[in-house]
Amino acid sequence: MYKTSKSTTKIPLLVPDLPTTEELLPWLKCIDDNKWYSNFGPLVQEFESKLTEILNSNLTTVSSGTSALELSLLALDIPVGSKVLLPAFTFPATVTAVKHAGLQPIFTDVAADNWLLNPSIARQIRKKISYDVVIPVTTFGHPQPVNEWDKFYSDTGIKVLIDAASSFGVQPIGKNCIITFSFHATKPFGIGEGGLVIANSIEFIQQVRKLSNFGFENGVIIKSGYNGKLSEYHAAVGLAQLERWEQIIQRRKKIWDIYQDYLDKNTLQNMPKNYIPAILAVKFNTKKSIDYQFQTRRWYYPPLYKHPAFTDIPKFGPETENDLPITENLSLLGIPFHTSLTEDDIIYICDSLI
Ligand SMILES: Cc1ncc(COP(=O)(O)O)c(C=O)c1O
Numbered sequence: 001m002y003k004t005s006k007s008t009t010k011i012p013l014l015v016p017d018l019p020t021t022e023e024l025l026p027w028l029k030c031i032d033d034n035k036w037y038s039n040f041g042p043l044v045q046e047f048e049s050k051l052t053e054i055l056n057s058n059l060t061t062v063s064s065g066t067s068a069l070e071l072s073l074l075a076l077d078i079p080v081g082s083k084v085l086l087p088a089f090t091f092p093a094t095v096t097a098v099k100h101a102g103l104q105p106i107f108t109d110v111a112a113d114n115w116l117l118n119p120s121i122a123r124q125i126r127k128k129i130s131y132d133v134v135i136p137v138t139t140f141g142h143p144q145p146v147n148e149w150d151k152f153y154s155d156t157g158i159k160v161l162i163d164a165a166s167s168f169g170v171q172p173i174g175k176n177c178i179i180t181f182s183f184h185a186t187k188p189f190g191i192g193e194g195g196l197v198i199a200n201s202i203e204f205i206q207q208v209r210k211l212s213n214f215g216f217e218n219g220v221i222i223k224s225g226y227n228g229k230l231s232e233y234h235a236a237v238g239l240a241q242l243e244r245w246e247q248i249i250q251r252r253k254k255i256w257d258i259y260q261d262y263l264d265k266n267t268l269q270n271m272p273k274n275y276i277p278a279i280l281a282v283k284f285n286t287k288k289s290i291d292y293q294f295q296t297r298r299w300y301y302p303p304l305y306k307h308p309a310f311t312d313i314p315k316f317g318p319e320t321e322n323d324l325p326i327t328e329n330l331s332l333l334g335i336p337f338h339t340s341l342t343e344d345d346i347i348y349i350c351d352s353l354i
Helices: 021-034 042-055 065-075 093-100 119-126 146-156 202-211 232-262 325-329 343-353
Strands: 058-062 083-087 104-108 159-163 178-182 195-199 280-283 297-299 332-335
Touching: 021 042, 021 232, 042 058, 042 232, 058 065, 058 202, 065 093, 065 159, 065 178, 065 195, 065 202, 083 093, 093 104, 104 119, 119 146, 146 159, 195 202, 232 343
Parallel strands: 083 104, 159 178
Antiparallel strands: 058 195, 178 195, 280 332, 297 332
16 A cells, blocks of 8 residues: 655555455356366456447457557558558557567657547648558547548548557447557556457457467468467456446546646646546656656657667658657656545645646
8 A cells, every 4th residue: 555645655656446356256266166267268258248238349358458459450461561650659569569560660740739649640641651550549548539530441441440558438439440458457447467359340350369369260370370368367357347347437537526626727738628537647847857756657758769679660740751749849747647546645746746
């Protein structure tokens, strides 16, 4: 347990809200009875069927948000080296998945108002270069306009894979887009490690599922996949977590309401009005170096094109090649946002930011 702001221990940035041992026990006993531990066992099937009821879409679970992205890219079955447009302002997993799938990433910029790669930017880039897939990200939990992306696909034929890692429960499901989620412990719907792929096409989902099991089809490998399956233990956490999901949403909403009461109006610029963020990031003056009594993180700094592993990836901005001015100048400070915060913690954090 962390201590309050008055103690010497800093208020943590992220605290998972996962089931307790007692809440997990009935599901773990099912595993004891079934003696089935992985390979699409009964708990994975039950977890998937409950998720299908909630999301009303074809889906398959996988081992992480990263494998959800990578397996989806593999299942698209496009030629090696095909070009994939993605924002430079995202978590590295978005680009590592593209590289591991044997495709060519291209970085682009995000919008100034919500820090997302949106359909308008994707259309502007398309006038300059061709690409085969676009990966819009739901940065900080901000949902992507799925209907606009569905139209983008209908108009251009470019495949849209929405990396909605932190947006389970927030990102609407459309018709033409493939959507991936992460169930990492620090996500709003966390189960430890896990991921989900959603698509309208049942054939596509079946292909992702096969690839998550090495690519086996009738005992032979037709296309190489790898081991990206969700274990029965993670499905047990998922089933226990589904029973707590409504309460988690209420707890997160309460924290967000308190923040909105106390955060300075200027800081709240660009902040969501109609959904609960997954991560809270505020604008930050880089010249200041303050030792806050709460943990912070510079999300996502440096931009991906400055990471040594990604310096050779081409960049195309909506205005000029090589120039991503919004990403380049974004300076955001992640501040604590989780259900273990008290109102006193939030007041203390907001007062410290002034
Ligand atoms: C935008 C984004 N994509 C992908 C991932 C990877 O998800 P996972 O950690 O479940 O592999 C993350 C993880 O934080 C993320 O933030």
